Amino acid sequence: VKESGRNNISFYDPQMQIEILQRKQMENDLERAVVNDEFILFYQPQVSYNNGVVGAEALLRWFPLEQGIIYPNEFIPQLEETGLIILVGEKVLYDGCKKLQQWANTPEFSQLTLSVNVSSAQLLHEGFSSYVTQLINQFKIKPGKLKLEITESTFIENIDATVAVMNELANVGVQFSLDDFGTGFSSLSYLKSLPLTELKIDKSFIKDLLEDKSDMAISKTIVSLANSLGLDVIAEGVECIEQLQLLHQLGCNNYQGYYYNRASDADEFETFTRNYNKQ
Ligand code: C2E
Ligand code: CA
Ligand code: CA
Ligand code: CA
Numbered sequence: 256v257k258e259s260g261r262n263n264i265s266f267y268d269p270q271m272q273i274e275i276l277q278r279k280q281m282e283n284d285l286e287r288a289v290v291n292d293e294f295i296l297f298y299q300p301q302v303s304y305n306n307g308v309v310g311a312e313a314l315l316r317w318f319p320l321e322q323g324i325i326y327p328n329e330f331i332p333q334l335e336e337t338g339l340i341i342l343v344g345e346k347v348l349y350d351g352c353k354k355l356q357q358w359a360n361t362p363e364f365s366q367l368t369l370s371v372n373v374s375s376a377q378l379l380h381e382g383f384s385s386y387v388t389q390l391i392n393q394f395k396i397k398p399g400k401l402k403l404e405i406t407e408s409t410f411i412e413n414i415d416a417t418v419a420v421m422n423e424l425a426n427v428g429v430q431f432s433l434d435d436f437g438t439g440f441s442s443l444s445y446l447k448s449l450p451l452t453e454l455k456i457d458k459s460f461i462k463d464l465l466e467d468k469s470d471m472a473i474s475k476t477i478v479s480l481a482n483s484l485g486l487d488v489i490a491e492g493v494e495c496i497e498q499l500q501l502l503h504q505l506g507c508n509n510y511q512g513y514y515y516n517r518a519s520d521a522d523e524f525e526t527f528t529r530n531y532n533k534q
Contacts, residue, residue, distance in 0.1 A: 298524035310368035356394040375409035398428020407439030425450035458492020
């Protein structure tokens with residue numbers, strides 16, 4: 256009923272109806288995608304200054320039937336809203352751990368680590384740490400090979416529960432990287448309570464690193480913070496050799512970005528790694 260009278264309240268808003276339908280359609284598509292297993296892990300190399308490719312970040316891609324590729328910014332939020340992130344997140348961890356086992360059994364890849372992104376709903380979902388522990392045992396993964404990437408949003412809501420889950424996993428050797436570091440709003444005090452092993456400098460600080468004095472200062476500060484806390488540090492979004500050289504001067508020795516390679520399917524990642532590490 257349209258009621259745009261005195262109060263200008265409209266109960267029938269065509270635009271809103273369209274958005275509701277589109278959202279419903281997207282939900283149906285995502286449910287089908289889970290059932291049909293249309294999600295695939297891509298891998299982006301993580302390169303150390305002295306040791307070549309030392310690991311990869313697993314980045315999810317959606318291949319709906321005959322429709323090309325869809326990137327995570329377009330479906331991760333919906334997976335989180337619908338709760339489907341739990342199922343998809345389990346698949347990501349399963350496929351990632353399986354890949355780690357394959358690498359462990361291939362001499363040229365046996366040292367590689369794998370970083371997997373974990374949503375807060377996933378980490379706080381009951382049974383998360385036992386699921387990960389079970390995969391580690393099932394695929395006989397060496398401690399330290401699996402890194403979970405979390406963001407501030409993960410612990411900001413429920414720090415106690417988050418710390419508890421992280422500690423359970425840290426005790427079996429799982430590493431934790433703090434992704435998008437410096438972009439959130441929480442205080443630095445949480446760095447004391449979380450069992451982190453790595454800080455990841457967000458790509459927003461790398462983008463204009465060469466021209467922007469503030470970005471340089473922030474990156475430098477993150478590196479020295481990591482050093483003083485005994486944490487590894489890696490920069491994401493490295494696109495050119497100048498950024499790489501500057502980061503090296505700032506003391507950051509691990510890099511990820513298009514300068515090396517985009518995220519690609521496992522075959523391409525492995526070919527890239529084989530060639531890169533041969534040089
Ligand atoms: P993120 O974890 O911050 O991942 C880094 C993003 O930067 C990736 O985008 C990657 O492809 C992109 N990137 C890498 N190198 C460069 C570069 O040199 N320049 C620029 N401009 N971008 C670069 P992608 O793959 O589209 O993923 C977007 C976000 O989706 C991720 O951001 C992460 O938050 C989320 N995501 C991806 N896979 C998963 C997953 O399996 N689970 C969950 N929960 N989230 C995921
Ligand atoms: Ca990440
Ligand atoms: Ca990031
Ligand atoms: Ca991000």
